[in-house]
Structure formats: structure tokens, C-alpha cells
Amino acid sequence: MDTPTPLQAHLLKAVQNLAYDKHRNLEHAHHAGHADPTAEVLRQIRYTDRSREQLEGVALAVGVPKAWIDYTRASGERGTRWQPGQILLGSGQVERSALTAALGQDVRGLQDTAGVAAIYARRFEIDTDSVGKFRRVMGMTWQRLGAISHALTLTEEERHQVWRRGEHHWSTAVADQFREHSDHQLTARWNDVASADFTAAAMPVIVLQAAGITHEDIAGQMPISPDRMVELAAAAITTLDQRSTELAVTDPGRAPDAAAINTAIEAAGLSGDPPTALGLADTATDTATVSAPAEVDNDHEP
DSSP: OOOOOHHHHHHHHHHHHHHHHHHHHHHHHHHTTOSSOOHHHHHHHHHHHHHHHHHHHHHHHTTOOHHHHHHHHHHHHTTOOOOTTOOOOSOOOOOHHHHHHHHHHHHHHHHHHHHHHHHHHHHSOOOHHHHHHHHHHHHHHHHHHHHHHHHHTOOHHHHHHHHOBTTBOHHHHHHHHHTTOOHHHHHHHHHHHHTSOHHHHHHHHHHHHHTTOOHHHHHHHOSSOHHHHHHHHHHHHHHHHTSOOEEEEEOOOOOOOHHHHHHHHHHHTOOSOOTHHHHHSOOSOSEEEEEOOSOOOTTSOO
16 A cells, blocks of 8 residues: 655645535535525536546646545545545556656647647737637646646656657647648637636646645746747747748736635635745736747757
């Protein structure tokens, strides 16, 4: 029998307590005489479920065995909150190669997001609200992957492999992938990101920060910022198109659903003041203006 690391226990605690919160809300609705939960209760349950699913994904990414996650979720759903020293059956060993491969897949998804941002800004006039939603989600994804990388203590070679994308620089691969997308395809990709649930996506980063992972830890694992990723993708697109253009994205005001996040933090049983992650979610500068260079350096990652 293995025991979880302090970081793993922190994640498992949040998973179990969010499942418990769902159980408690349903019980309260039943005892209040409601045949079905009210609309307000259903909204909270849906948000709790989305937050827990995001946490479970991060727990898997840092090496928590699925059996442990399933057990803690089931315990919460049965009406039991997390207890320190809780017994977890089964092995806690997960193959490192599987973890780094999964992280590489997620990093490629972030690279794709940068490509979508770069080429979408060339083709369409973008309203500030849509830009703000897109940037918040991309910034939070960047933070999550940096936190996972820190938790895995990636070596320099592992980081290189995680960011690598075939023989060419990742930005060239992304530019080649997206420049042939139709307007309909590109709009669908943009909307997938811009419409993502930011408050649920923020939950894992808040939990990881509460477990001790700092913004400096995150930034130390991510070779470049989200803004710089978009710049490189835009430069690669320009190189492939053999023309020069300019990308300008302005920063709208940010208004994430802090109340929903705070409710989930309480439900997860966290303490302290972790929502510094919200202030870091938008890692871009006020305006990113890019003039494409003659070529992208394909010999170095990222």
C-alpha cells in the first residue's frame, strides 16, 4: 500500500470534498421537501462537477492513480468528507513516460491555441469581450501546464521533448496546420476556447497554488509567455505566407466569476487566500503588436 504525496493528497482532498458538496446540496434539497433540486442548486452542482472534473484531470497529470481518484470521488458522493491520513488502497506508481507523453499532448494543445489566436486576428475583427475570454482561458491553461511541469520536476531534456513538434519548430508546425483552415473551421476553434468555462478551469491552479506551487515555479517551467507564443505563431504564418502583417490584440477588462470560484474553494475545503491565480490568469501585456521577422529559428525550442 502506498501513500499519496502532500501535493497528491491536496488534490484528492479537493476532489472528495467537491463530491461531498454535491451530495450535501442534493440532501438539503431533499430535506427541504423539493422533489427535484431548484434551478439554483442545479447550477451549483453543475459548476461543482465541472471543477471536480478539471481537478481530476490535473491529478491524473501529476501521477495520482485513477483508482485513488475514483475512490475519493465515490467517498464524497456517499457523504464523507476528506480525512487526513485517509487510507488509499493500491499502488501509487504511475509510469513517468506516460505522464510526460500526456503533458506533451496538452502542450501541443496550448501551441494550437496560440496558432488560432495568431491567424484568427488576421482574418477577423474581434470584439474585446471575445478577446478577453480567449486570453483568460489561454493564460489559465498556460499556468496549469506550468504547475504540472513543476510537480513532475521535468528535466531540461524532458521539457525539450514536451515542447518539440517533429522536425520543425513548433510554431512552424502550427502555422502550417492552421493557415489552410476555412473561416468556419477557424471560428469553431476560436469559440471552443473563448466559450470554455474559465471559473472551472481556474480551480486546479488555485488548488495547486494552495498546495505551495508559486507563480515563479510555474513561470520557471514555461519557456515563453502566452503572448510570446502568439507572436511566434504569427511570425511563422507570415514566413509561410511570404508576406508581412501586424497583429494587434487589445486587453479588455477582466471580470471572472469570482463568486462561483470562491464557493467552490470553500466546498473543496481549502483555506487561506489562494485566488492569486485569478490575477495571473491573463499573462499577456496590454497590447501585443508583432512585426514578423524574415524567418523563425527552427533549431531551438520553444
